[in-house]
Amino acid sequence: MSEWLIEAEDLTKVYLMGEIEVHALRGVSLRIAPGEVISIMGPSGSGKSTLMNIIGCLDRPTNGTYHLKGQLIYDLSDDQLAEIRNRMVGFVFQTFNLLGRQTALTNVELPMRYAGVTNGRRKRAIEALKAVGLGDRIRHRPNELSGGEQQRVAIARSLVNNPAIILADEPTGNLDSKSGEEVMNILLGLNEKHGTTLVFVTHDPEIAVHTQRVIMLKDGREVG
Amino acid sequence: MELWQNILEALDSLMSNKVRSGLTVLGIVIGVGSVIAMLAIGTGAQNTITGSISDIGTNLLFVMRGSVSEELRNPKPLTLGDAQAIEDPFAAPSVVGVAPMIQGTVEVGYAGESSFTQGIGVTVDYQSVRNVDLLEGEFISDVHMLGRSAVAILGPDVAEALFGRVEGVVGETFRIEGQPFRVIGVKSPEGGSGFQNPDDQVLIPMTTAQTRLLRRSRDAVDVILVQALSAESVTSANEEIAAVLRARHRTPIGEDDFTILTQEDFLETARSITNVLTIFLGGIAGISLLVGGIGIMNIMLVSVTERTREIGLRKAVGARKRDIMLQFLTESALLSMIGGLIGIALGWGLSQMVGAIAAASDADLYPAIGLDAVLLATLFSTAVGLFFGLYPAKRAADLEPVEALRYE
Ligand SMILES: Nc1ncnc2c1ncn2[C@@H]1O[C@H](COP(=O)(O)OP(=O)(O)O)[C@@H](O)[C@H]1O
Ligand SMILES: [Mg+2]
Numbered sequence: 365m366s367e368w369l370i371e372a373e374d375l376t377k378v379y380l381m382g383e384i385e386v387h388a389l390r391g392v393s394l395r396i397a398p399g400e401v402i403s404i405m406g407p408s409g410s411g412k413s414t415l416m417n418i419i420g421c422l423d424r425p426t427n428g429t430y431h432l433k434g435q436l437i438y439d440l441s442d443d444q445l446a447e448i449r450n451r452m453v454g455f456v457f458q459t460f461n462l463l464g465r466q467t468a469l470t471n472v473e474l475p476m477r478y479a480g481v482t483n484g485r486r487k488r489a490i491e492a493l494k495a496v497g498l499g500d501r502i503r504h505r506p507n508e509l510s511g512g513e514q515q516r517v518a519i520a521r522s523l524v525n526n527p528a529i530i531l532a533d534e535p536t537g538n539l540d541s542k543s544g545e546e547v548m549n550i551l552l553g554l555n556e557k558h559g560t561t562l563v564f565v566t567h568d569p570e571i572a573v574h575t576q577r578v579i580m581l582k583d584g585r586e587v588g
Numbered sequence: 589m590e591l592w593q594n595i596l597e598a599l600d601s602l603m604s605n606k607v608r609s610g611l612t613v614l615g616i617v618i619g620v621g622s623v624i625a626m627l628a629i630g631t632g633a634q635n636t637i638t639g640s641i642s643d644i645g646t647n648l649l650f651v652m653r654g655s656v657s658e659e660l661r662n663p664k665p666l667t668l669g670d671a672q673a674i675e676d677p678f679a680a681p682s683v684v685g686v687a688p689m690i691q692g693t694v695e696v697g698y699a700g701e702s703s704f705t706q707g708i709g710v711t712v713d714y715q716s717v718r719n720v721d722l723l724e725g726e727f728i729s730d731v732h733m734l735g736r737s738a739v740a741i742l743g744p745d746v747a748e749a750l751f752g753r754v755e756g757v758v759g760e761t762f763r764i765e766g767q768p769f770r771v772i773g774v775k776s777p778e779g780g781s782g783f784q785n786p787d788d789q790v791l792i793p794m795t796t797a798q799t800r801l802l803r804r805s806r807d808a809v810d811v812i813l814v815q816a817l818s819a820e821s822v823t824s825a826n827e828e829i830a831a832v833l834r835a836r837h838r839t840p841i842g843e844d845d846f847t848i849l850t851q852e853d854f855l856e857t858a859r860s861i862t863n864v865l866t867i868f869l870g871g872i873a874g875i876s877l878l879v880g881g882i883g884i885m886n887i888m889l890v891s892v893t894e895r896t897r898e899i900g901l902r903k904a905v906g907a908r909k910r911d912i913m914l915q916f917l918t919e920s921a922l923l924s925m926i927g928g929l930i931g932i933a934l935g936w937g938l939s940q941m942v943g944a945i946a947a948a949s950d951a952d953l954y955p956a957i958g959l960d961a962v963l964l965a966t967l968f969s970t971a972v973g974l975f976f977g978l979y980p981a982k983r984a985a986d987l988e989p990v991e992a993l994r995y996e
Contacts, residue, residue, distance in 0.1 A: 417990050420904075422903075422904055422989050422990050422993075423988075423989070423990045442908075442909060443908040443909055443910075446903060446906050446907060446908045446909075447906065447908070449903075449904060449905065449906050450905065450906020451906070455904050455905070457993070461897065461900075461901040461904075461993070463898060463901070465600055465601065465604055474902070474905055475905040475906055477590075477593065478902075478905060478906035478907050478908070478911055479906060482590070521905065525906075
């Protein structure tokens with residue numbers, strides 16, 4: 365078994381927009397070791413999100429091979445991909461993506477429900493919320509929380525199943541600088557405490573300075 | 589994913605759109621409601637009809653002139669002679685009682701007031717054959733028959749109409765078609781409805797009726813009531829009576845000029861009417877459930893589109909296809925089931941209203957909702973929700989997670 369958490373070779377992704385082919389990725393290779401903190405940077409439309417979605421098993425590459433924790437992610441059914449996402453990957457999105465009618469607590473419980481966790485589910489969710497500093501907000505709904513707090517709920521949700529990797533697509537993009545900093549500190553803290561691998565997608569150099577390695581994308585290719 | 593959690597979430601989602609959910613299930617509510625109401629009223633009506641038929645006695649046969657199936661050129665009338673022949677224990681051993689009747693509408697009057705009622709000429713045996721109970725007085729006797737006496741037994745409704753009371757009227761004199769009659773008895777109320785109301789009748793001796801009120805040619809009678817030995821011997825009594833009458837009327841085989849109806853025939857007719865009603869109601873139910881189901885499918889498709897991002901997120905955190913399917917199916921089934929339950933309540937309310945109106949107008953109608961109807965309605969409406977929710981749920985489950993998350 366290889367020591368890499370993530371091993372991607374020559375990934376390409378082509379979207380079909382009617383007749384037109386959109387080459388979102390044109391052959392990207394990358395390796396990420398467990399516990400690494402990296403950022404993927406590049407101008408808008410350069411393929412950052414596309415790459416992140418493939419790493420997170422949310423999408424399939426058109427070509428190329430991808431190993432996650434030594435497992436070849438190829439020819440898996442939608443449900444098998446769902447299970448991998450559920451157990452190994454945590455997502456943090458720019459727009460938080462919380463379920464609006466549910467409380468912070470039930471939002472955080474969601475990944476555990478799909479994992480079939482029943483024992484201690486509530487307790488684990490509360491602990492995750494405490495870990496992001498929201499122990500006193502567990503019954504709040506998203507519209508009763510500030511943007512920074514909502515993103516912290518999303519982080520709690522992403523870490524609650526103890527994933528090997530957390531993928532954050534522009535996590536501070538919708539936040540003021542102070543909340544953004546808090547969110548970054550929480551994520552980096554997770555890496556320090558639990559060795560969680562972090563991949564940030566960003567075009568904010570402020571974020572990139574916190575990471576050990578930067579991958580620059582341009583027009584679907586790695587540059588620099 | 590636990591079902592309970594799913595149900596709570598589905599309820600939450602339905603409640604967050606109360607007006608829309610309400611409008612969506614309206615079709616199911618109205619469909620189930622009207623079917624439940626009509627079934628309840630239909631059952632009530634059937635109970636009343638079969639009840640009033642059975643009240644007359646299960647071992648009775650009705651012999652009438654003519655044929656229901658064929659056009660006969662010259663049907664012979666039934667006569668008192670026919671009745672006597674049927675009474676012959678050697679010719680018809682299954683028969684224990686025979687009561688010929690002639691009947692017609694008559695005008696009755698007392699103290700200047702008059703009204704119309706049914707007058708029936710009967711023989712002494714009518715009392716035992718028809719099981720007549722008297723509130724007071726005595727039934728028509730042989731003496732009355734021989735003397736062609738001007739005496740009458742009143743139904744309680746007639747007594748009430750004439751004298752304003754049902755007791756203490758024996759001995760009073762009133763008029764039938766202008767002729768004075770003396771009251772010798774009052775019948776116990778039977779609770780009437782259906783074709784003939786037995787409480788709204790006047791019984792007089794057959795001989796009196798023939799000569800003075802309801803004239804008939806040559807001893808002709810309208811109906812011969814026959815009492816069979818038991819409910820089991822009704823069939824053999826039927827055959828014996830037919831044999832006697834064929835011999836007496838000299839009719840060719842297969843061209844009977846009389847008709848014998850048993851209680852079973854009446855019940856059969858009542859049942860077939862109810863069956864037609866049931867099929868009809870089933871059709872209405874089917875159409876309304878279909879329309880309601882399409883409404884649910886429509887709104888679920890809208891809901892899936894609206895919640896595309898939510899579905900994408902759920903998939904991102906690990907929801908499998910079946911999890912999403914289950915989520916939306918729970919919602920549509922629940923929506924439809926709630927519609928069904930409201931419909932049942934509505935139907936119950938409607939049928940109670942009809943029952944109350946019927947009671948206020950003195951009709952015997954007790955709407956009855958069976959547990960089977962309730963269970964069936966619940967089951968059916970839930971099944972409709974499941975069926976019509978299937979396509980939207982599949983659409984949701986098949987969404988690509990990335991596309992769904994990008995959806996604006
Ligand atoms: N689902 C899609 N269908 C068609 N084109 C897409 C789709 N997703 C992304 N693209 C295109 O692929 C390119 C890369 O997109 P993306 O990875 O989102 O870029 P970034 O995240 O770096 O802004 C863009 O040109 C975008 O328009
Ligand atoms: Mg992007």
